[in-house]
Amino acid sequence: MSQKDLTAFKNFIAFDTETTGIDTAASRIVSASATVFAAGEAQTTYDWLINPGVPIPEQASRVHGITTEIAERDGQHPAEAITEIVALLNSHADKGYAILAYNAPFDLSILKSETKRYGLLPVKENSTVFDPLVLDKHFWKYRKGKRTLEVTCEHYGITLSAAHTADADALAAGLLMLAMLEKFGDADDFPKTPAELHTAQVRWAVEQAADFEAYLHRIGKTDAVISGTWPVK
Numbered sequence: 628m629s630q631k632d633l634t635a636f637k638n639f640i641a642f643d644t645e646t647t648g649i650d651t652a653a654s655r656i657v658s659a660s661a662t663v664f665a666a667g668e669a670q671t672t673y674d675w676l677i678n679p680g681v682p683i684p685e686q687a688s689r690v691h692g693i694t695t696e697i698a699e700r701d702g703q704h705p706a707e708a709i710t711e712i713v714a715l716l717n718s719h720a721d722k723g724y725a726i727l728a729y730n731a732p733f734d735l736s737i738l739k740s741e742t743k744r745y746g747l748l749p750v751k752e753n754s755t756v757f758d759p760l761v762l763d764k765h766f767w768k769y770r771k772g773k774r775t776l777e778v779t780c781e782h783y784g785i786t787l788s789a790a791h792t793a794d795a796d797a798l799a800a801g802l803l804m805l806a807m808l809e810k811f812g813d814a815d816d817f818p819k820t821p822a823e824l825h826t827a828q829v830r831w832a833v834e835q836a837a838d839f840e841a842y843l844h845r846i847g848k849t850d851a852v853i854s855g856t857w858p859v860k
Contacts, residue, residue, distance in 0.1 A: 633812045635821055637667035639725040639757055640716060641801030643793045644734045645691035647683050651736035651860060655679030655705065657693050659712055660793035663719065664727075664801050673715055674794055678702030691791050706745040713742060713750055720754040725821050729776045729800040731758040731858040732832075739859055755825045756858040758832075759803045765831045766811040779803065783810070825858075832857035 642661045648654035657679050663670040678698045688694045702708075716726050728734040735750065742749045763770070763779055772778055780787040780799050783806040789795035811817055818824040836855030843851035854860060 631812050631817075633808050634666065636725075636757075636808055636812075636824070637664065637805065638723060639664050639727040639801065639804065640719045641727045641797045641804070642712075642716065642734060643728065643797035643800060644737060645687075645693065645791065645793050646737055647679055647681065647687050649733075651733060652740050654737060654740075655681055656709070656737060656741055657683055657687075657698055657702070658691065658793045659708070660797040661712070661715055662794070662797050662801055663724070664805075667805055669798060669801060672794060672798070675708045675712060676702045677705050677708045679705055691793075705741065706747065709738070709741045709745060710747055712738065713748060716750050716754070717748075720751055725755040725757045725825070726750065727757040727759070727800060727804055728858075729758065729779075729796070729803070730760045731756050732854075732856065732860050735858050736860040750859075755821045756828070757804055757821070757824065758828055758858060759800055759807055761828045761832050761835065761857065762804075762807050762811065764835045766807070766814060766817075776800065776803075783807065829857055 640661050640663050643659065644656045645658040646654045646656055657677050659675045660672060662672045676698065683693060683695045683698060720726060739749050760774060763774060770782065776796055776799060777787055777790045780803060783803055785799055785802045785806060787795060787799040818827050833855035836853040840851055840853040
């Protein structure tokens with residue numbers, strides 16, 4: 628159990644998206660959720676269902692359950708929804724909250740692409756970001772098994788009952804962060820402030836990408852190039 632005062636790390640807004648695909652430049656957001664954590668307690672949750680304006684591939688619909696028909700019938704216009712999402716994240720960042728996302732370069736990069744697509748203001752570049760995936764890879768480097776959100780939650784005792792729905796994933800990512808603070812907060816190299824943690828994650832992400840790229844080269848995938856850019860590609 629951590630003996631440090633980790634209060635400053637427990638104010639964040641946990642964010643997740645479900646999308647039409649995995650290409651952060653071309654894919655569209657079809658649902659998003661953000662849960663505000665204050666002093667380590669989950670507070671308000673904000674949800675969006677979005678009509679992306681393009682057909683949702685069947686493969687993506689099988690993952691998150693949102694079909695083109697559902698999105699066209701019930702979804703918000705994407706520009707309106709993206710404006711609301713960015714405004715919410717920026718307003719909390721301005722109040723000192725970190726923006727938290729599991730595998731942040733996916734969610735924050737696709738959000739950035741959407742803002743460019745519609746000529747909207749992006750999430751502020753100086754925002755503090757937490758990424759439990761980067762933390763797990765750093766503090767539990769040799770943990771066996773996959774590092775998907777669902778599998779990682781199991782390792783930390785977090786219940787994720789509706790994986791691949793934005794609201795459940797965002798909440799689980801926030802709870803995962805709290806579990807990691809409890810487990811690793813006393814580590815010698817755990818940063819002293821949220822801003823220092825952000826900076827450390829930038830460095831750790833580069834190191835992790837280099838390690839994974841070297842591994843791929845060792846097993847014969849010599850053309851593999853892994854980006855360590857974090858938190859936005």
